[in-house]
Amino acid sequence: MKKIFIIILLTLFLSHNTKAQDKRMVSMRVAINQIELGFQHNILSDKLWADVYTGIGNQDINSSFNDFTIGLGIGFNAFSNKKNRFAINSGIGLYIPNNTYYSVTVPILNAGVLYLRLFGKKDKHCLLVSSGYRYGKRDYKQAYSSDIANVSTIGTFKISPLYFSIGYGFNF
């Protein structure tokens, strides 16, 4: 958690006093346990951007791709040339497991790196590779009643901490 906060503050510090060009990207990223659709927009400068994403995951008890996730974040292009960009990013979000056994909404903090390779006519297309760390953990209560007893217990839902995804982005 502490490392994520440091990366968030670092991203904000690097964004200080900058000016934006109008650049947008829609993307789709696929990880082993999550699929996301995202929208990214430059803010304040051409090195700083904000993004929002929504997606589905399978990290809960039934491992079905029917959990819901949403989030927003900021990123900073630390290194870039004509065809390649390397950014650090951080964000917050929510992960909502979908099953019939428990109900919980999990806040998420994340921080990581993003590599972007531009290709195609006017660099409209890009390959995305991202990796990082996510923290999301929340307790939930389960209960059951029978003729002889009421039973309850506390479970803990925890997001898989490491993530790695590849994806495609379209710039416009």
Added chain:
Amino acid sequence: MVTWNIWIFACMFFFLSCEKEDLSFVNGDIEIKIETGDHWLHNFPLFLGLTKKNPPQFAIWVEDTSGNYLSTVFVTYKIATEGWQANKGNRRKESLPHWCHQRGIVYEDGLLLPTKEHPLTDGITGATPKEDKTIKITPINLEKPFVIKAEFNHSVDFNDNYPKNAQEGDGNYSGGGEGSGQPGVIYATTVYPDTKNAILELIGHSSPDGSTGDIYPDMQKLTSAKSIVKSIILTIK
């Protein structure tokens, strides 16, 4: 400056919103606390030499002192819902056979295990914890004395006495290459009217291949299975 404020506020909100849930007990409630042992997490092979740390499947249930099943308290998801991954139709009857036989519910294929179509409905079905677990029971019409039992088992937990290559029909056959290996371990205690605290004792192991619901008290051939659990402590509040 606005960006700074928004992010700091959002991070504080999320950090503070990660509240912990608690079980609250009143007089007469029963607390069952499972402390995980050295082998609670077991290396389950995936592919290319990669392994994954898996906790055991387990069930906790109540019986009367005549050995009659009364109710399941808690059971882990995979066995409660036939939620095994990549089991290729293998129902895993060797996983928790004593609980299955005590429960005595026969499903469509003649086995005593819940199915995807008919998952367990009596008792809490929960994710298998990777850490200590606490369960609260509030008795309603539960007369003392009664017995609390628990059965735990890992997949592919082979040892020299229960090897992977044991053949069907052998005394140590435990479901083949994707079976249990060492059989399930069974813990039990009797709760009397004057019981305040009790420890569920390890009383034996279940059938290696799941063909019977018997308890086998000889545990000399078990190795790591005896340390799946460190202790199970029952407290009457």
